[in-house]
Amino acid sequence: MTAWLLAKVNGGLVRVFLLLVGLFWLVPTIGLLLSSLRSPTDMSASGWWEVFTQPSQLTWENYRNLLENGDITGSLVNTVLITVPATVLVVAIGSLAGYAFAWMEFPGRDWWFLGVVGLLVVPVQVALIPIAELFGKLGLFGSILGVILFHVGFGLPFAVFLLRNFFAEIPRELLEAARLDGAGELRLFARVVLPLGGPAIASLAIFQFLWVWNDMLVALVFTDADSQPITVALQTQVRQFGNNIDVLAPGAFISMVIPLAVFFVFQRQFVTGVMAGAVK
Amino acid sequence: MTGTRKTVAALFLLPALVLLGALVVYPIGYSVVRSFYDRSGDGFAGFDNYRALFTDDGIRTALKNNVIWVVFAPTVATALGLIFAVLTERVRWGTAFKLVVFMPMAISMLAAGIIFRLVYDQDPDKGVANAVWVGVHDTFAQSSAFPNAHPGRESPLVAQGGGFVTKAPVRTGEAVTLPLVGVAPDQMPDGAAPAAVPKAEPGKITGTTWQDFTRGKGVGTLGAPDPSEQGYSGMRIEAVKDGRVVASAKAAADGTFTLPAAADGAVLRLPASNFQAPYNGLDWLGPSLVTPAIIGSYVWMWAGFAMVLIAAGLAGVPRELLEAARVDGANEWQVFRRVTVPLLAPVLAVVAVTLMINVLKVFDLVFIIAPGSSQDDANVLALELYRKGFSEDQPGVASAIAVFLLLLVIPVMWFNVRRLRREVRR
Numbered sequence: 001m002t003a004w005l006l007a008k009v010n011g012g013l014v015r016v017f018l019l020l021v022g023l024f025w026l027v028p029t030i031g032l033l034l035s036s037l038r039s040p041t042d043m044s045a046s047g048w049w050e051v052f053t054q055p056s057q058l059t060w061e062n063y064r065n066l067l068e069n070g071d072i073t074g075s076l077v078n079t080v081l082i083t084v085p086a087t088v089l090v091v092a093i094g095s096l097a098g099y100a101f102a103w104m105e106f107p108g109r110d111w112w113f114l115g116v117v118g119l120l121v122v123p124v125q126v127a128l129i130p131i132a133e134l135f136g137k138l139g140l141f142g143s144i145l146g147v148i149l150f151h152v153g154f155g156l157p158f159a160v161f162l163l164r165n166f167f168a169e170i171p172r173e174l175l176e177a178a179r180l181d182g183a184g185e186l187r188l189f190a191r192v193v194l195p196l197g198g199p200a201i202a203s204l205a206i207f208q209f210l211w212v213w214n215d216m217l218v219a220l221v222f223t224d225a226d227s228q229p230i231t232v233a234l235q236t237q238v239r240q241f242g243n244n245i246d247v248l249a250p251g252a253f254i255s256m257v258i259p260l261a262v263f264f265v266f267q268r269q270f271v272t273g274v275m276a277g278a279v280k
Numbered sequence: 281m282t283g284t285r286k287t288v289a290a291l292f293l294l295p296a297l298v299l300l301g302a303l304v305v306y307p308i309g310y311s312v313v314r315s316f317y318d319r320s321g322d323g324f325a326g327f328d329n330y331r332a333l334f335t336d337d338g339i340r341t342a343l344k345n346n347v348i349w350v351v352f353a354p355t356v357a358t359a360l361g362l363i364f365a366v367l368t369e370r371v372r373w374g375t376a377f378k379l380v381v382f383m384p385m386a387i388s389m390l391a392a393g394i395i396f397r398l399v400y401d402q403d404p405d406k407g408v409a410n411a412v413w414v415g416v417h418d419t420f421a422q423s424s425a426f427p428n429a430h431p432g433r434e435s436p437l438v439a440q441g442g443g444f445v446t447k448a449p450v451r452t453g454e455a456v457t458l459p460l461v462g463v464a465p466d467q468m469p470d471g472a473a474p475a476a477v478p479k480a481e482p483g484k485i486t487g488t489t490w491q492d493f494t495r496g497k498g499v500g501t502l503g504a505p506d507p508s509e510q511g512y513s514g515m516r517i518e519a520v521k522d523g524r525v526v527a528s529a530k531a532a533a534d535g536t537f538t539l540p541a542a543a544d545g546a547v548l549r550l551p552a553s554n555f556q557a558p559y560n561g562l563d564w565l566g567p568s569l570v571t572p573a574i575i576g577s578y579v580w581m582w583a584g585f586a587m588v589l590i591a592a593g594l595a596g597v598p599r600e601l602l603e604a605a606r607v608d609g610a611n612e613w614q615v616f617r618r619v620t621v622p623l624l625a626p627v628l629a630v631v632a633v634t635l636m637i638n639v640l641k642v643f644d645l646v647f648i649i650a651p652g653s654s655q656d657d658a659n660v661l662a663l664e665l666y667r668k669g670f671s672e673d674q675p676g677v678a679s680a681i682a683v684f685l686l687l688l689v690i691p692v693m694w695f696n697v698r699r700l701r702r703e704v705r706r
Contacts, residue, residue: 014371015371018368022376022377022381025383026380029395043406046405046406047407047408048408093295093299097292097296099292100289100292104289106285112293112297114700117696117700118694119305120693122308122686123662124641125641125643125662126686128665128669128682129310129682130310131303132669134302152299152303153299153300153303153304154303160296186288214387214390216644216647217643217666231388234390235390239652241651245398253391255391256388256391259386259387259388260383262386263383263386270386271588274588275588
């Protein structure tokens with residue numbers, strides 16, 4: 001009887017604890033959302049929780065202003081222009097190399113692969129100064145192409161690692177059968193390996209997409225006013241945080257919408273990617 | 281045949297290897313070489329740039345903070361992840377909870393930084409962290425503050441040490457008046473009632489402390505309570521004799537108080553604690569708390585990562601082992617401590633090491649959350665590298681920091697390669 005009661009009480013405590021933690025985790029984001037929906041005057045006068053007692057404070061005004069602000073909309077376009085090619089290229093180049101490492105015979109194959117794996121944990125910071133100088137010489141500094149290349153370079157070790165391991169699990173018989181039918185490597189790759197590698201490719205694409213979309217540091221170094229993505233555009237406003245809150249709060253929220261949508265729609269692939277990419 | 285095969289393989293690999301070579305391998309070599317050259321890149325500097333790692337004030341603060349980060353952030357995030365992973369197994373809405381805690385992983389550190397700039401706003405009326413903190417503080421430490429209160433004309437009180445004392449000692453049987461002025465009407469305590477005239481009582485000291493002023497009516501009778509004047513409800517009064525507090529009392533709603541005979545011959549003091557401005561919370565982003573505050577935002581982002589990995593590990597723990605321990609009479613804590621945690625040790629290690637590598641590179645959160653005034657105090661290596669390389673034009677020192685960061689992750693690089701070498705040789 002007492003054991004039963006104790007278990008009940010414990011169960012109740014666990015529930016209350018987890019509820020409080022969940023609330024604790026949600027409140028900061030709710031704070032940003034509600035802040036983005038209040039006028040700057042209200043924001044400087046009181047906290048966002050006032051809208052619970054005065055819902056009339058809610059307004060779309062900040063968002064309307066933001067979407068009329070050419071700098072912000074331009075930077076959102078840049079974010080897309082950087083993220084989509086950087087994701088597509090990493091997937092394409094990574095799966096070619098992953099296939100070669102998994103199923104082609106050439107001297108020193110495993111050593112090359114281990115070399116790539118070794119690059120997994122190289123911090124991007126190591127490359128900032130050398131690549132800035134290199135891009136300066138090549139005329140890529142400040143261009144969208146430069147940022148894309150950088151993200152592809154640093155996305156590749158993980159891409160090759162993930163895809164090679166996944167492709168290696170494809171049953172040998174499938175590939176042998178196709179080879180006997182006279183299929184060349186390219187055909188084999190396009191008709192057998194890519195379709196079977198779908199789940200891994202999806203995980204990689206989502207992971208890389210979020211990585212590039214959310215990046216600030218690389219873009220901060222390599223872009224200029226015309227090529228900067230939304231993260232950098234917002235960063236320039238942070239110095240005057242209090243005065244720019246009507247731009248920062250809705251801007252941050254807009255920049256979060258796509259990643260959050262991707263997160264909710266592709267949860268499983270995202271988790272797979274995160275687990276496989278634990279090393280990055 | 282084998283010749284063409286090799287060519288095909290080379291073609292498949294070429295794009296990846298060229299990009300990796302140019303964008304990852306070449307920069308490593310370049311950074312190592314560059315770190316031995318001086319500012320302009322023309323003169324060989326030996327180990328000067330590395331010496332700067334330990335002599336430059338900015339880098340030393342960054343190093344110290346990085347140590348704090350590496351010790352605390354992964355530990356706290358992993359511990360929370362473990363607790364959440366174990367507890368969510370016991371509730372039906374565990375998946376929803378995981379989703380909420382894992383969600384911050386999807387957003388950018390910039391967005392998280394802006395979110396936490398709002399959370400940590402110093403003003404308790406705007407920042408939720410201080411709103412909660414002040415709420416908790418005021419619940420436990422009832423503050424009855426009378427900021428700006430001060431003696432009026434011909435007052436029996438004089439200022440001393442932030443508070444006020446009577447000019448003359450008090451005697452039992454006396455009724456004392458302690459008038460002050462200057463408290464704004466909206467700052468008067470909620471329970472304040474019209475001040476009462478003190479009644480003398482034998483063997484005791486009685487008195488009233490009140491606001492000797494009414495808005496619109498002025499002082500009225502100077503030094504005596506008028507019906508429209510309010511008592512200083514909650515004011516603390518101390519009787520001080522030879523520098524020691526011999527008795528104390530708190531004023532009632534009408535401002536009256538009573539002190540025992542022990543206070544005979546003492547002077548009365550209204551201590552400074554009565555007059556401090558209301559508690560305003562913590563300066564989260566000030567020099568001393570800024571690093572812990574930013575670590576808090578990091579834990580908010582990454583505890584979900586730890587939780588998901590640990591939950592996956594937990595799913596692989598054989599339930600029979602836990603049941604067997606319970607049958608043997610172990611309580612839940614013992615099962616957790618002696619069975620679950622040891623079985624999860626490898627997962628916990630992977631999570632902690634991953635977070636450590638991640639923490640070494642932390643940049644965005646510090647860059648965004650730390651305001652200009654305390655960014656030097658919040659400095660970390662990745663931020664200092666950025667500053668040295670791109671705003672102070674010291675590429676040599678910045679390269680030395682880069683090489684130092686690389687050296688720190690090499691053990692993990694080696695571990696990854698070793699683990700995979702076994703797998704590759706199937």
